Amino acid sequence: MIHLKNIEKVYRTATVETVALNNINLSVEKGEFVSIMGPSGCGKSTLLNIIGLLDEPSKGKVEIGGKHTNGLPDSQLAHFRNQTLGFIFQSFHLINDLPVLDNVELPLLYRKVSSSERRRLASEALEKVGLSNRMKHYPNQLSGGQKQRVAIARAIVGQPQIILADEPTGNLDSNMGNEIMDILTTLNQRDKATIIMVTHDENMAKRTHRLIRLFDGSQVS
């Protein structure tokens, strides 16, 4: 499903060169639930951004769903993200000026989907995360756990094959974190979604199929 080969990411300024990722080789099969762990600054988010096509590697090849993504134009990358990938962020990144339902509809705005169909799909996604009673609420009227569930609904509304979660429980207490993990596990088991999750939490990582550890930009296990 996902194949990374000899991935290197170097950030350059006029005087400093920082290696964020060094020779990463990674394969994730369809339906796998993989967690990535490592200390702060080890390159976890950079790796997730590269897999999510939000950033380009300095070297190496990225293949997702059998398609090489290096050098694709912006429009194709955007289309790929929209159709294949779903994102969940640590700080939720909901649009506070839009009601929950509209937030969830966001990925569908960039597809040719009718307004009524968008409503239907978004409502279904919210039902899956147990928030069908909060559709008309605004994000600032929700708790942290509820916000993350909205973010999950937004990630799954377009039925992507891959979900990328960047510390989805990082801003939540352990109870809410567990609730979120339950939802992700269900999505993986019931809907066969491939999930890659960055986390700092060993307990959360233990609930996934496989753990990848990074240290100073390199894969250590």
Add this chain to the structure above:
Amino acid sequence: MLKHLFKLIWKRKKMNSLMMFEIFFSFLILFAVWTLGIYNYRNYAQPSGLETDNVWVAFFNFNAPNDTIKAEYQELVRQQLTRYRTVHSFAFTSSNAPFTFSSMNNNVEYNKKTTMSEIMRVEPDFPKVMNMQISEGRWFNETDKAGNYRPIVITRHLKEELFGNESAIGKTLGNGEGAGANDPKMKVVGVVDYFKHKDDFQKLSSCIFQPSERWDDTMVMKVQAGSGAELEAQISKEVARLGKDWSIEIQQMNNMKSNRNNLVLVPVLILLIVCSFLVFNVALGLFGVLFQTISRRKQEIGVRRAMGATQGAILWHFIGETAVIATFGLILGVFFAVQFPLLNVFDVEAGVYLLGILMAVISVYVLVSICAFYPSRQASVMQPAIVLHEE
């Protein structure tokens, strides 16, 4: 997508209202400038009906004790001017000759319809000097003096006001309120299509030409092309010598017209400069507000990019949002602007106001698009991986 934009704008209505009012005021300013510009241009585009090249205007002061002597002095001047081969034609007129700062008007009446008209007394050679064309009837001549009616030539605008589509020739006009009991009635003998006597920007005017009287001491003369100060000095000197204490001042009609035109153009130019300054400030304001808005919404931009928005989609999202806000400002502005044609303010044709509104609307959209483009472009090229991790 439009519904999505409306929701975002409505939720941020307090913040957007500032931008909306800026656009509203810009629209009103642009509406004023465009309307004034269109009004003046439409008038300017109409034929003037007369030629001012190589036409001079002479202002005499005969110091005559009475009109009989003044008439004799007029004759002396006529005889003197016929001696100059470079003076092709001339005619005495009332003091409100074209492009002078003098005006003489009165009410005229036909079938209980009364209207105000400029009245210009001129000698029969006046149309020859000014190269005016009669479109109906004829110009009055010496034989008309024998009649009971005062022969007049009128402009088409006056003709349409008083007679509509009927022919004006042979119709008699009353002198309106305030006229003396002995004032003869006026009979129309001819119609001219156009006659701009104030400036090139004058709208179609009502004007009556009637035969000159013996007390008229302003003269228009057509001189040979290329005649200049030498001829002017010669005429001034030789005519002034004809009588005691006479004085004469000669001006070129083109210069007089230019002075009158400036009276219209200078205020328009000042308005244009002031408006440009105001619009520039509004544009800077819009630019600043948009930059600030986009800077505050970096994470939203990152999320949209992650969800599948292309760079183009982000660009058009922000331009679209600004255009929707502009539309609200414009709706308010157009509401006020349409009152002008509805209430017939300043007696300007509704078409001028409507074109002014249209041009102002287009100008605002162009202005807003230009102001929105650069900040929106900046938003579209933001790296999602970076902005999503900014605090």
